[in-house]
Structure formats: C-alpha cells, structure tokens
Amino acid sequence: MFNEFWGLGFAVANFAMLIIMYKVFGKTGLFAWVAMSTILANIQVTKTIEIIGLTATLGNSLYASTFLATDILNEKYGKKEAKKAVWLGFTSLLVMVIAMQFGLKFIADDSDFAHGSLETIFGLVPQIAIASMIAYLASQHIDVLIFAALRKIFPKDNQFWIRNNGSTLISQLLDTLIFTSIAFYGVFPFDVWLQIFISTYVLKFIVSVMDTPFGYIAKWITPLDEKKV
Known part of the structure; x- marks a missing residue:
C-alpha cells in the first residue's frame, strides 16, 4: 500500500504547491x-509503477495538475489566458526535448558518471514527447473549450466543480487514449498496454476529483501581486 499512500500525498503536495x-x-x-509540470511529468512517465493493483506510469498527478492550472486561468482570467498557458506548456516541452537531444550527442569524458543514466531517460523521451505533445495540444484545447461551454450552462460559483470535473474528465480520456497509443502501444504487450491505459485514466479520474477543493481555494485567493497597495 506504500505506493497508494505515497501517491495520495504526492498529489496533495502538487496541488498545494500550485496554490x-x-x-x-x-x-x-x-x-x-x-511549464514546469509538463516537463517533469514527461520525465517521470518513463518510470512504471504498480498502484491499485495495476501497472501504471508515474507523472499522472503532475500532469493532471496542469489541467487544474488552466481551469483556474479560464475561470479567473478567461479562455485566452488558458490557451496561452497551453501553448507555453507545449513550447517548454519542445525546448526540453531539443536541448536534451543536443546534450546527449556530446561525447562524455572518461570521468563522466551521468551520461548513461541521461541516455536511458532522455533517449526514450522523443517518442514519449511526441505522444505527449499531440495528446497535450488536443486534450488541453478540448479542456479549455469544454470548460468555457460548461461555464455558460453552469455559471454559478458553486457550480465550479461541474465545470472543472466535466471538462477535465472528458479531455483526459482523450489525452490518455492518444498518449498511450502513440507512446506505448507496441512497446509493451497488449495486456500491459491496456492496464497502463486503464490505470492511467483511473488515476487521472481520482486526481481530478481531488483537485476540486484546491480549485475553490484558488477562486477565493487574491494573489499578492493583485492586492491593492
């Protein structure tokens, strides 16, 4: 049960740091x-773990937190700012991939101890990053559009949970299908791929529900740089 409790604590810590x-x-x-979470999630996703009895990839709670961030931006600053954050995350990931591929091409000195580990992690990143970038752009834009549409139907403050969960749960289903299909289908046996797909979405579902109270906290917060002097 260690992974389950540790994962729960990690998700709460992510949302608390975001706030x-x-x-x-x-x-x-x-x-x-x-920007940070998109990069870190794509590094963590190279590690597989067992959680709730299924094989899963790491990085789900970090990645899911980006949806909360864009939902807060959409809620408090509008769709345009949320879309700007989506493109910022995409660009950050692209720069990381290009920079690390250049870095791996340098010939390591005899005293080097890190190249092998970096190659193991970032050698896998291009395929994963391509999958992530396609899934990220598709799902995040869908999330922003659905959130904006739900806001017209459910505009009240106490209906934020509908806007937040409705947009995130639909968009992350699309994200999980696109990402796991491109990144892992053919890499793992079908039964393992199916487990990763199911467990990834289940974890994102749980994390999405968990992030709702933090979304309300963000609604009540007045950032320090916006307070009147």
Whole structure:
C-alpha cells in the first residue's frame, strides 16, 4: 500500500504547491507551473509503477495538475489566458526535448558518471514527447473549450466543480487514449498496454476529483501581486 499512500500525498503536495505559486506570483505562477509540470511529468512517465493493483506510469498527478492550472486561468482570467498557458506548456516541452537531444550527442569524458543514466531517460523521451505533445495540444484545447461551454450552462460559483470535473474528465480520456497509443502501444504487450491505459485514466479520474477543493481555494485567493497597495 506504500505506493497508494505515497501517491495520495504526492498529489496533495502538487496541488498545494500550485496554490502557493498562484498566491505568491498570480497568473504568472500558473504559467510557470504549467511549464514546469509538463516537463517533469514527461520525465517521470518513463518510470512504471504498480498502484491499485495495476501497472501504471508515474507523472499522472503532475500532469493532471496542469489541467487544474488552466481551469483556474479560464475561470479567473478567461479562455485566452488558458490557451496561452497551453501553448507555453507545449513550447517548454519542445525546448526540453531539443536541448536534451543536443546534450546527449556530446561525447562524455572518461570521468563522466551521468551520461548513461541521461541516455536511458532522455533517449526514450522523443517518442514519449511526441505522444505527449499531440495528446497535450488536443486534450488541453478540448479542456479549455469544454470548460468555457460548461461555464455558460453552469455559471454559478458553486457550480465550479461541474465545470472543472466535466471538462477535465472528458479531455483526459482523450489525452490518455492518444498518449498511450502513440507512446506505448507496441512497446509493451497488449495486456500491459491496456492496464497502463486503464490505470492511467483511473488515476487521472481520482486526481481530478481531488483537485476540486484546491480549485475553490484558488477562486477565493487574491494573489499578492493583485492586492491593492
């Protein structure tokens, strides 16, 4: 049960750090969070773990937190700012992939101890990153559009949970299908791929429900840089 409890704590820590970033830096903090989490999630996803009895990839809670960040931006600053964050996350991932591929081509010195490990991790990243970038752009734009549409139907503050969960659960189903199909189908046996697909979406579902209280906290927060002096 260690992975389950540790994963729960990690998800809560992610959301708490996101809220702190927003409180201290305002919407700039949310933009930074999207960029950082997109990069870190694509590094963590190279590690597989067993959780709730299924094989899963790491990085789900970090990646899911980017959807909360864009939902907060959409809620408080509008669709345009949410879309800007989506493109920022995409660009950050692209720069990371290009920079690390250049870095891996350098010939390591005899005293080097890191190249092999970097090659193991970032050698896998291009295929994963391509899958992630396609899935990310598709799902995040769908998330922004669905959130905006749901806001017209459910505009009240106490209906934020409908906007947040409705947009995220639909968009992350699309994200999971695209990502696992491109990144892992053919890499793992079909039964393992199916487990990863199911467990990834189940974990994203759980994390999406967990992030709702933090979304309400963000709605109540006035960032330090927006307070009147």
